[in-house]
Amino acid sequence: MSTPTSNVQAPDQLPWDPNCERFPSRKELPEIPGAPKDAAWVWGKDDAVSGCPFLKRFIQDCDSNALQLGRLNLLTPARVKEAAKEIISGEMFRLDLPLHIPEAPAFGRECFHHDIKEVVEDVVFDDTYTLNTQSSTQWDGFRHFAHLESKTFYNNVHPATTIKTTPTTLSIHHWATHGITSRAILLDYYTYHTTTHPAPYDPYTTHRITLRALTLCAASQGIDLRPVHQGGDIRPGDILLIRSGFVDRYHSLTPAQRGEVSRRSHEDLTFAGLSQDEDMLDWLHDCYFAAVAGDSPTFEAWPPAKEGGYMHQQILALWGMPIGEMWDLEALAARCREVGRWGVFLTSAPANVLGGVGSHANATAIM
Template identity: 40%
Template sequence: MDNVKKNFPKGLPTLAELAEVNKGKDVPPETAWIWGEEDDIGRINLLTPEVVRAAQESELKDGKVVSLNWSLEFPAKPSFHRSPLKHHIEVHPLSPAIFDDFYDTNSQAGSQWDGLRHFGHLGINKMYNNLDPKDVLTTTRCGIHAISNHGIAGRGVLLDYYAWAHKNGKPYDPCSDRAFTAAELQAVAKDQGVTFKQGDILLIRGGYIKRYHELEKENPARLEALAEEPEFAGVEQTEAMKTFLHDTYFAAVAGDAPAFEVWPRQTEWYLHEYLLGLWGCIIGEMINLEQLAEECNKRQRWTFFVSSAPLNSPGGVASFANALAFF
């Protein structure tokens, strides 16, 4: 953070200001590789000891803990051609009373973080902080281990878009291409009485997990079809959304659907290109926000302390979330 403060004495640059910073460089104007050439963790840098301590003091009240992890068995048939969990238990050869687990799964098939090696900017064919795609297979730069070693802990904010939409007469199917606008997300925050702080971990409930379990009972064929032709509600791909997500300076963002952004995409570009490739902001997907939404609604409080321990996998592309919320 010290080097960033030195380079930006007036504060972290807005998206509009980045265009001036990047003038004359062979990168998109929105590029925010601002944490130094050796940086591997992007906006996790915002989670300084001071920010974590402030979140602990403001959010930890009575010790209630809520898991944000969907069962590893879901979704039973992941979208985007990913393989489902294969799990078996074996008796250990030392004794019939000792057992071991064996897991074979895609780290992005369930509740997970997209790390900084997952998705680059497709226009310049570069990953975060100028990492060349060919180096993903030969180095560990920007691997999920770097974020694991730092840790994810801070103030979480839930925007319960699904509840807000239904309360305001705007019901929708989470398994549709409903796009959440930046103005709507700000309206949800206002309705919940939430103001954002630099370094917040943003969680958006679109209702996908709730809908998934409804479809299990009502229309399992629809779930099969969604695995082959994904369609999910999520944040819009617009300049207004770029500005909102960038300038609010979230340390990380997450949703409860297989793609944080609306799918199929509604523009020529993906938000993943900007969040991951240009800003170093990791993306959580299929985060289980159902119990959290119930707890927030009961308390009429949509902020909390959140922690997550990604896998310490050198050079890893992504990780199971292993996330908890604390009140």
């Protein structure tokens, strides 16, 4: 294992030390033999996958049960302890929608089903759930989306030889075992846009949130979106939350309108979200967020502006950064606006499912 001599991580000093305070930019990422451009498969023993020859040079004891955490490695005890300073009033905000919402999920995904079983008449009851983990508030795990050109998942994992046959590799249970707890920064872009433009946009359309627009939104909240080493407010290991207005818009639709949206084909679905521009990708990478999440079903603007330009492949497959979707940020955003404070303590407990692809977030923000 490498031992850094300063708090700045050298790009080619593998594996990287998550305790550093400054990490390489996207343009400074090391070239890893056999990996696609932009791959940041760098974290070492607690992140490595068995069978990765380029990491075995540095980690002799890598095995098939090693944790695969990606950017969650940044959630060190020191950062979690520091994040707890965001707790001032002790107010709690659950960030998960009820499991049955949306009533008809997008992309043709299965609806949530809940059954109650009477075990002993009038005395004992059980219940069972049937669900798709992508049907409501969720984490996209590293098994969810590959790098399209190479068809490799995070850390050079190939689906036919690993994901379909080895339940421990890139499984969501690693996140559950480690835990997800950090400071979260909420950007209420929907309110910002509504107050600065003549008419609000529809979150059910492909509204592309650019980095410039997001920066102006943050400035209106008193937040500097630059990384802390550049004089900004974003610290390594923070979790980014984006309110684009999807949940608010969902609740304004009639059941018939919601059903109409759910019946659209993949080609016809449109949602607001972050633009896939290069400056946005640079910023998302260079801030070293531990994870990102939003209230829309896709986080990124849908569909992308160009064919194959899915941000999911960079965030999940190349950088190992969890993506949350359909998070309920309504009550939290309202309270943050009332008190003028946008940093919160966030904790999430993904499902402890061996081989799991994704999970409902089970997330709570504490102010």
